[in-house]
Amino acid sequence: MASSPASTPRAPGPRTGARILVDALVANGVVRAFGVPGESYLDVLDALSDTAVDFVTCRQEGGAAMMAEASGKLTGRPGICFVTRGPGSTNASAGVHVAQQDSTPMILFVGQIARSMRGREAFQEVDYRAVFGTLAKWAVEIDDAARIPEIVSRAFRVAMQGRPGPVVVALPEDVLSELAEVPDAPAVEPAETWPGLTDMMRLQKMLWSAERPVMILGGARWNAKAVAAVVRFAERFDLPVCASFRRQMLFPADHDAYAGDVGLSINPKLLARLREADLVILAGGRLGEVPSQGYTLFPVPDPGVALVHVHADADELGRVFQPALAINATPTAFAAALEGVQPPNAIGWSDWRAGARADYLGWTETPPANPGAVQMATLVRYLRALPPDTIVCNGAGNFAIWVHRFHRFRGHGTQLAPTSGSMGYGFPAAVAAKRLNPERTVVAVCGDGDFLMTGQEFATAVQHGVPVVAVVIDNGMYGTIRMHQEREYPARVFGTVLKNPDFAAYARAFGGFGVTVEEDAQFAPALDAAFASGLPSIVHVKLDPEAITPTTSLTALREKALAARSAG
Incomplete structure (x- = not known):
């Protein structure tokens, strides 16, 4: 796991751009980076050699970027990847795409040609803003070594805040060797967006009037504490809980409230149950193509059901399905706020939850035999x-x-x-x-x-x-x-x-x-x-x-x- 970011900025002094960059990473708690060495960022490799940062030397940039994405997914802090210019960056784009669709914090640092050569189609020249502009959450090229602390800080914040995602930072090789005297920026911690008290009161009223509620968990910015809070909420409300596509880790499958995953090859009984629900609480996820079963699970844009959508990014609320209640909150903050939501005096949907659990066990308990000698x-x-x-x-x-x-x-x-x-x-x-x-x-x-x-x-x-x-x-x-x-x-x-x-x-x-x-x-x-x-x-x-x-x-x-x- 990544260590906690340093709290005290390093004292200023004349440093190369590469040294300023590496100091900024260390100040933000980076202990590991993945990459394929390249001549376009030799200065960074040299600066890293003087630190305790674990640089994992990979064999192809796509694999390196996927390792960085996995690191970001596990730690909640941006996974760091270094690749060289041109083909190095395009190879890494596969991992950038994973980070974008999976809402994973990640920063891809790419070596770049010298500033004086830009616009001439120099050797391996790529316009990174254009190439990664729609694939990454933010793509930027650093023009001045003195701005490295500013831009790296922003890169960390953009990667983690709201809906997390990948940031691509291009590093002209002459910027990396340029000397500048600039202080380090403070370490970055993403802002937590908390649900309003009125939102949680409305959610409680909607639960009290429901007969067939269900909860779906997805997206990013979860942690073990938040998952435990949702488990307690599900127990207090006797609520069936599903996981979105490839997010089964967000609720323990051996818990009686777990009803299965809303992904490819969904349990037909779970699909029918979701369509019978009169209240759907979608926390953290986007209800994209796969969990929405090709946008057919509910009608678009009016889902025809009381939908509560909780997401860290306000722009994701109502993007496709218009919710009855939109809550702009991070999953961790929302999960903590669930402690204040009180169940009704009598819960009338216990059989509904038990049926959902029975359907899950019937669908998953025993894998059927398959053809061939290996099962x-x-x-x-x-x-x-x-x-x-x-x-x-x-x-x-x-x-x-x-x-x-x-x-x-x-x-x-x-x-x-x-x-x-x-x-x-x-x-x-x-x-x-x-x-x-x-x-x-x-x-x-x-x-x-x-x-x-x-x-x-x-x-x-x-x-x-x-x-x-x-x-x-x-x-x-x-x-x-x-x-x-x-x-x-x-x-x-x-x-x-x-x-x-x-x-x-x-x-x-x-x-x-x-x-x-x-x-x-x-x-x-x-x-x-x-x-x-x-x-x-x-x-x-x-x-x-x-x-x-x-x-x-x-x-x-x-x-x-x-x-x-x-x-x-």
Whole structure:
């Protein structure tokens, strides 16, 4: 975890721009940065060498940016990433996009050509304001070394405040070598926006008059204390609580109030229950395309239900769905204010909550058998038996359905998954998580195509001694795309087949541990051996291609699509 920002600014004195920048990072509590070295910011690398900042040397900028994003997601402070100009920055854009859609605080520092060369299309020149202007929350280029404390302070504030997100800061190389005498700025702490007393009184009245209420948790700016406050609120009101897409860590799945996640492959019974609700409290999230089921969960713009939307950014309130009550508040402040909301004398929806819980357990308790010699249910049972604070990471692909539907996330900070649907996210996120929390168990569940998007970061894990375990589910295809392909163009397979390496040998080639699973009885012993090795590890799981989802096989999916076409 990041340390608390320093409280006393450093004494001023003549320093290079790079030194001023690094001092500003240290003053804001930065203890770790991720990046790929580049000649455009050599001065920063030299300045970092004189500090205790842990610089994690990565193998590709996309992986470095995803590690920084994961760091920001876990700590609530901006994850820091350094990349070089041109291709370095464009490679890193994948991680910037994750941070934007996931509302994660992150700062990407990019080396830039010297100021005197701008506008000539110099070597690797990029207009970062233009390129990242719509992808980041703020994109800026520093023109004067004396302004570095000002701009870095603003970058931290923009990244954390309101709806968090990524900031891109371009660093002309001559600015980094320029001398300036300027004091450091004070450390930055984001403002907390508290709900008004009137808002909370209205919420209480709406709850008192409700018959079928439900709460949905999502977004960023949560912490363990806020989650605990919502748990107490749910207990006092006997309220069913859902998690938004890939935000299951916001409420313990083993609690009787938990009703499931509102994401891809949603429980049909939960979907029906949400549509039957007469009061929906959406706290922290945006109700974007996935949780809103393609904006069909409720009508737009009038949802046709009493919707209470709580968000840290006023611009997100009413962006798509117009709420009956809009509360501009951070999740942490709102959760604290819930302590003052009193339940009615008699709660009439206890059966409603109990039914929601029963539906969740019926949908998730026992993973169904899948085709082939290896059963994904074995992986689920293994994950459930790991310590409650285990961090489970994943990227994108059909393999993740088993994790999101059947695993039990039991605490805040135990899930790293991209709401942006970015392939390649899981493994670098796991490396970052284990680097930040060496005492905790960290596992990445990856698809075969997913893993090879950023698989070179296995070298990073080995180099830095980060013993993370990756479970690579190999079905020889881009499974999600193949699933959609069979639905839309059944039996016309094109471009989705993969020829994969021996992933266990891949791990050993880097100096890690690798083991292959081809039969179900090998699964648990292989995972045990990976964790016991004390090395970065890959458990290569050869899954039958027929196991396309927990509920259908590839052949059945194709036959259903062909039959529908024949009938049509």
